[in-house]
Amino acid sequence: xxxxxxxRCRADGARPARTWMRAHWRSLLVVAGAVSGIVAxxxxxxxxxxxxxxxxxxxxxxxxxxxxxVVDRNGVLIGRLEYVxxxxxxxxxxxxxxxxxxxxxxxRRFYQHHGVDxxxxxxxxVRNVRSLGVREGFSTITMQVARNTFTRQRATERSLRRxxxxxxxxxxxxxxxxxxxxxELYLNVIYLGNGVxxxxxxxxxxxxxxxxxxxxxxxxxxxxxxxxxxxxTPRRDVDRAEARRDLVLSLMLRDxxxxxxxxxxxxxRPVRVANDEWRxxxxxxxxxxxxxxxxxxxxxxxPDVGDVTVYTTLDARxxxxxxxxxxxxxxxxxxxxxxxxxxxxxxxxxxxIALDPRNGEMRAVVGGREYERKGFNRAFGxxxxxxxxxxxxxxxxxxxxxxxxxxxxxxxPVQIDAPGLHWRPSNFxxxxxxxxxxxxxxxxxxxxxxxxxxxAVGESRVADVAHLAGITxxxxxxxxxxxxxxxxxxxxxxxxYATFANGGLRIQPALVKRIEGAGGALLWSAPLKAAPxxxxxxxxxxxxxxxxxxxxxxxxxxxVRQMGVDGLVAGxxxxxxxxxxxxxxxxxxxxxxxxxxxFDTPKPISDDASGGRLAAPAWAKFYLTGWRxxxxxxxxxxxxxGLIERTIDAETGDxxxxxxxxxxxxxxxxxxxxxxxxxEHGDPNEMWMRELPDRVGTAIKKLxxx
Numbered sequence: 138x139x140x141x142x143x144x145r146c147r148a149d150g151a152r153p154a155r156t157w158m159r160a161h162w163r164s165l166l167v168v169a170g171a172v173s174g175i176v177a178x179x180x181x182x183x184x185x186x187x188x189x190x191x192x193x194x195x196x197x198x199x200x201x202x203x204x205x206x207v208v209d210r211n212g213v214l215i216g217r218l219e220y221v222x223x224x225x226x227x228x229x230x231x232x233x234x235x236x237x238x239x240x241x242x243x244x245r246r247f248y249q250h251h252g253v254d255x256x257x258x259x260x261x262x263v264r265n266v267r268s269l270g271v272r273e274g275f276s277t278i279t280m281q282v283a284r285n286t287f288t289r290q291r292a293t294e295r296s297l298r299r300x301x302x303x304x305x306x307x308x309x310x311x312x313x314x315x316x317x318x319x320x321e322l323y324l325n326v327i328y329l330g331n332g333v334x335x336x337x338x339x340x341x342x343x344x345x346x347x348x349x350x351x352x353x354x355x356x357x358x359x360x361x362x363x364x365x366x367x368x369x370t371p372r373r374d375v376d377r378a379e380a381r382r383d384l385v386l387s388l389m390l391r392d393x394x395x396x397x398x399x400x401x402x403x404x405x406r407p408v409r410v411a412n413d414e415w416r417x418x419x420x421x422x423x424x425x426x427x428x429x430x431x432x433x434x435x436x437x438x439x440p441d442v443g444d445v446t447v448y449t450t451l452d453a454r455x456x457x458x459x460x461x462x463x464x465x466x467x468x469x470x471x472x473x474x475x476x477x478x479x480x481x482x483x484x485x486x487x488x489x490i491a492l493d494p495r496n497g498e499m500r501a502v503v504g505g506r507e508y509e510r511k512g513f514n515r516a517f518g519x520x521x522x523x524x525x526x527x528x529x530x531x532x533x534x535x536x537x538x539x540x541x542x543x544x545x546x547x548x549x550p551v552q553i554d555a556p557g558l559h560w561r562p563s564n565f566x567x568x569x570x571x572x573x574x575x576x577x578x579x580x581x582x583x584x585x586x587x588x589x590x591x592x593a594v595g596e597s598r599v600a601d602v603a604h605l606a607g608i609t610x611x612x613x614x615x616x617x618x619x620x621x622x623x624x625x626x627x628x629x630x631x632x633x634y635a636t637f638a639n640g641g642l643r644i645q646p647a648l649v650k651r652i653e654g655a656g657g658a659l660l661w662s663a664p665l666k667a668a669p670x671x672x673x674x675x676x677x678x679x680x681x682x683x684x685x686x687x688x689x690x691x692x693x694x695x696x697v698r699q700m701g702v703d704g705l706v707a708g709x710x711x712x713x714x715x716x717x718x719x720x721x722x723x724x725x726x727x728x729x730x731x732x733x734x735x736f737d738t739p740k741p742i743s744d745d746a747s748g749g750r751l752a753a754p755a756w757a758k759f760y761l762t763g764w765r766x767x768x769x770x771x772x773x774x775x776x777x778x779g780l781i782e783r784t785i786d787a788e789t790g791d792x793x794x795x796x797x798x799x800x801x802x803x804x805x806x807x808x809x810x811x812x813x814x815x816x817e818h819g820d821p822n823e824m825w826m827r828e829l830p831d832r833v834g835t836a837i838k839k840l841x842x843x
Contacts, residue, residue: 191287191306196313198656199286201225201325201335204417205445207428210498210650213453216425218432218445220417223334224341226348228321231336234353236320237394238360242385244278245392248316252279252307278323279307285326329359330366331414338415343371345411353399354406357385371408379408422460423504423514424451431649435661445660448650450498455491458763459501460508463487463732466755467506470734470742477743483736488515489759490627491730494635496666497644500728501763513737520610520624521735525582525693526711526720526748527621529637529681530603531591532579536677537602538594541809542576542684543783543790543801548586553616560616562588565712565747574790576684576801580692582710584620591619605672607633607643621711630722631731637681638707638724640777641673675777676806682707682774683804689723693749697723700757704766705774708756710748716741721752726773728764732756780804783811791815 191199203225204217228236240247246254254277276284283306288299310319329339336359340348344355351359361369361381371378383404390400428447436445467487474480484506491501504514513519535544548570552561564584570577578586591599596614603612610625612618628646635644651662685707688694693710708723717739722731732752735742742751776782782804786797791811793800797818 190309193313194656195287196310199322200444200655201286201322202444205432205447207425207447207449207451209449209451209453209456211453212448214420215449215451215453215456216420216422217417218425218429218447221334222332222338222342222415222417223325224337224417225325225335226337228317228324230349231321231324232349232351232356234389234394235336235348235351235356235359236324237392238353238357238385238389239324239363240278240320241388241392241394242360243281243363245388247278247320250277250279252311253277253304276303277307279310279319280304282319282322282326283307283310285328286322327363328366329362330370331372333415338417341415343410345413345415352403352406353386353395354382354403354408357389357403358382358408360385371410375408382408421508421510422456422502423508423512423516424449424456424499424502426504426511427502427514427517427648432652436652443655446653448653450493450500450647450650451502452500452763455501455759455763456503459489459491459503459730459759461762462755462759463489463503464506466751466758467734470751473743479741479743480736483738483740485734485742486515486737487732487734487755488519488627489730489732489755490516490631491728491759491764492631492635492644492646493727494638494644494724494729495727497632497635497646499646499648501730501759502648515733515737516627518626519733519737520626521718521733521739522623522713523621523625523630523720524711524713524718524748525584525587525621526630526709526722526731527603527623527625528579528582528587528619529634529685529709530606530608531587531594531599531619532575532684533606533637533673533677533681534594534599534602535575535590536680537674538598539809540575540590540594541805542574542680542803543785543805543811544575544809545572545790546575546578546586546590547571548573548578548583548589551585551588553588553592555616558616562617562620574785574787574801576687576803577787579684579709580687582688582693588616588619592616602673603633605643606636621713627731627733630720631729634722634724634731635729636673637678637685638726638729639669639678640675641671641678642669643672644669676780676804679774679776679780680804685709693747694721694723694753696749696753697721697757697760700754700761702757702760705770706760708753710753712747712749716743716746719746719748719750719752721748721756723753723756723760725760725766726770727767728760730756730759732759776804779806781807781810785811786815786818789815789817791817794818 201223202221203223204219204221206217207215209215244254280303283303287306288302325335328334331342333339333342337348339359340346340351344351358371358378361378367373369378369381386395386400386404389395390397428449432445432447467485471480471485474485487506489501489503490499492499502516504516505512550561550569552559562584565582569585570581570583573583573586596616596618599618600612600614608625608629610629612623632644632646636642645666647663649663652660654660689697689706689708694708697706697708705725706723708721711720718733718735719742720731720733732755734752782802784793784800785791785803786793787799787801792814794815797815
């Protein structure tokens with residue numbers, strides 16, 4: 138059965154304007170005189186309140202806020218500094234029946250007046266004078282736009298002064314925008330309940346579809362909401378909502394926007410709302426939190442600038458990959474820790490910081506296993522022992538002091554005796570290498586050899602090199618510095634490793650390039666950087682990088698290769714003595730990333746925790762899924778001038794002979810290269826004859842002993 142539009146909703150019973158004016162002519166004279174005088178004075182004064190009037194540029198550039206954007210280095214959206222439940226749409230995407238519903242309901246003479254409907258002003262003024270209060274408003278669509286854009290600070294006031302400001306700005310809007318532009322602004326700024334602004338967001342929220350998919354009944358339902366968004370929402374009271382919608386349909390019929398038949402059919406449709414409320418996609422991350430804090434620091438004292446766009450150095454692909462790598466690896470470590478009985482209800486945490494070693498621009502920031510709003514960012518703030526990941530600074534100090542990658546060092550049990558100190562560090566698994574080259578000592582992360590090198594070079598020198606490279610935390614020059622017993626942050630470690638990757642130049646980490654306001658107005662830009670300071674000899678940096686490549690190729694970091702990472706990669710694992718912290722810091726010519734896992738309150742992760750087994754896989758996952766190494770970078774690590782090439786015996790450090798089983802191409806600073814040929818590996822026949830007397834003597838001794 139077709140239901141007709143209720144009589145209570147019809148608009149054809151309105152009292153003619155002439156009759157109404159005759160009945161209230163005395164009140165009209167008083168009100169008209171007062172209002173005209175006040176408005177004339179306000180227009181003559183030409184002000185819009187204490188904030189002043191918006192300029193033509195302000196009006197034409199205004200766009201309803203959707204939340205300030207954070208974009209990556211390629212302009213890809215990473216997240217928003219705040220979330221507004223609004224989606225701006227052009228007027229052309231809004232169906233004509235939706236526009237007509239709002240005009241018929243909110244301001245039927247919208248296309249005839251110039252911002253102020255004086256007939257409504259007089260009618261409302263009479264009622265307000267009679268009631269000695271503000272009983273009725275007279276806002277047009279243009280005035281509502283003014284209220285929701287340039288007079289938001291007065292939005293809660295119900296005063297004549299506020300109305301006068303709205304009148305003034307409404308006239309400016311009409312002078313600088315077309316009617317369609319004003320209507321577009323209105324349909325995007327209007328509040329429609331449930332925290333939603335604008336017709337597009339409201340359509341998604343109530344009906345689960347975009348505004349251009351709405352039928353006449355649904356469009357009328359949206360137009361029914363501005364009068365009382367919480368009162369007329371169909372989620373609260375369907376009958377009341379349908380009654381209000383029917384009123385909107387009758388107004389559209391009155392003004393000729395709908396035929397009788399079309400209005401009746403629309404009124405017969407039951408209101409059906411979506412099951413789920415609409416929320417804008419929220420990309421929360423520690424990286425966005427850092428950007429938010431930075432923007433607050435540089436724009437916090439500035440006036441309201443509306444939505445801004447923050448251009449960062451981040452890489453959206455790298456950021457997503459970093460978050461996945463930390464989350465999945467932390468979950469895997471958690472299972473292992475629980476199985477071994479170490480977790481006991483605590484959650485394994487992780488952090489990753491990645492930056493470009495050439496300029497310090499951050500590419501990814503992960504401050505924890507899972508994002509926590511304004512939570513503790515471990516990439517920036519967690520001071521933890523780096524363990525063996527600190528050893529490259531020991532070897533950098535050694536190279537600067539005259540050592541070479543082929544210098545022989547002793548990896549046997551060592552004891553450091555000093556006043557009040559008797560320290561005997563041991564190698565992992567109590568396995569020692571004996572006499573080895575500096576390269577092999579680093580490749581196999583030999584603790585004893587590293588402690589001897591650090592002590593010989595001087596712990597103060599080691600601390601100085603680390604500080605020059607980029608470590609900012611305090612480093613006491615104690616013997617245990619060699620094994621990373623002092624605390625640093627992941628950001629510090631990544632920044633300092635960048636010095637090795639770029640040939641010895643200290644970089645300054647950077648995150649934000651510039652901040653733009655509406656229309657691309659520049660609000661802040663990063664100052665020009667000074668030329669990077671050389672803190673390590675380019676030759677030392679190259680030698681150390683070559684040694685750290687061997688760590689990845691054949692040493693404690695070889696899991697990176699096993700997982701499929703190829704090309705130029707150098708890095709170092711790190712594990713603290715009790716297995717409370719595991720690290721891997723790896724780098725290429727264009728990317729350096731530090732990965733850490735552990736508990737917030739330090740304690741062993743598992744019985745055999747190590748950086749190579751637990752942290753390096755996360756680095757490899759991040760690199761493989763989050764970074765595309767430029768082809769040119771494959772040729773980036775070339776030996777600088779001032780180095781000479783030699784092929785040495787990898788075991789003895791001497792120049793290689795033809796019978797040496799394992800050789801190594803090595804680069805040396807002049808004067809540090811080996812001078813003698815290896816005598817340990819000679820012609821097998823000659824070696825057999827040379828050893829014959831010893832072999833005969835040994836056999837005779839065994840014979841007589843028998």
